[in-house]
Amino acid sequence: MDATLQPAAKKSYVVPLVTICALFFIFGFITWANGTLIPFFKMSFSLSDAQAFLVATASYMAYFFLAIPSSWILKQTGFKNGIVLGLIILALGGLIFIPAAQSHSFGLFLTGIFVQGAALALLQTAVNPYLSIIGPMESAAKRISMAGICNKFAGMIVPFIMGALFLANAGEVEAKINAASGEEKVQLLNEVLGQVNMPYIVLAIIFTLFAIFIKFLNLPEVQPEDDVVDETGGVAVQRKSIFQFPHLFLGALCIFVYVAAEVMAGDIIGVYGKELGIKPDIAKYFTSLTLTGMLVGYIVGIITIPKYLSQQKALRICAILGIVFSVVAYATSGYTSVVFIALLGLANSLMWPAIFPLGISHLGKFIKIGSAIMIMGIAGGAVWPLIYAFLKDSVGLDFQLAYFVAVLPCYIYILYFAVSGHKVGLKGK
Structure with a gap:
């Protein structure tokens, strides 16, 4: 066992679980709101695809730079204050x-x-290992799936809330902005961009109130073990460095390609639909289709893990589905292709719940820094949309081929980690 809760907390982890599920709803709302902001800023500022995708880059790259500092902050503050x-x-x-x-x-x-994104890096570094170790590690994917339902439910409602606020009559508004000039354009931009003020003021108030609530909530702290010991041939071998856990770094890379694939299926599906000739007012809802697929997958995970499926087997199945759905999406067109991009949400659903606990297993006192290294992998969401835009716009690949070339290697690596990568360096595993 890598870490434990304080004795009183062992009686029940319902309150911590419910609290963390609420946090995952917040993560989902903010993260998937960026999917709406991509076409909103593209419309408002007349951006290219590559420029608009900087929204995802700015958010996800923060995880890369802030995850390790987040680990240090959590050491000083503890999980709750963090x-x-x-x-x-x-x-x-x-x-x-x-x-x-x-x-x-x-x-x-x-x-x-x-x-x-920096705030989410700190929050994710805190709550993901917490969620993994408040109960048995073999059922961690079940708890993360429960939190994932809250996360993806937030993502499902974001396009309807933010889309209604920011993208109503998007095609007509974009035409007006492009046609306007001088003072008329300034006034139009004031009206369009001013739409973000009230929603984000309300969100700021909600986040502050929730922070106050958590401050006075009795959340047990995690007590990590001091050492990590392997039994090899009857001899105890202590591990004293995070670099003695190669499965952790393979897991971080797996998180990197998983988040890349998730962003391609969630944030980019609207742009993909528009490339197929589907109207923007319809395409803006496609993210909800992807998230519905993820929600179904989470429910399956809650029912089947660990009773019927191990975390490793669930990850293998999801990786294979990702490969199959990617191939079919490339081989078809129109709404059929969009449906299979959305079905990638189902393939992606149990990946984070399985990858994260597998990556941080057996870390003991290294749990916080290990979690931070795993969270750094979220930067995959910053890089992959730009790779897709480069393949499509600079290399000149057809947009469907560019999409296929971008996502297929992700699922192939995830399959490798599910089969053997998660066991590298763990004796007797």
């Missing part, structure tokens, strides 16, 4: 949108998104 701090920073990141809208600054919007 969560409180993360929520406050998340609120501040959203408030940056107000001066960004007033100044018509896409760069300042990206700054606000990066700050929010």
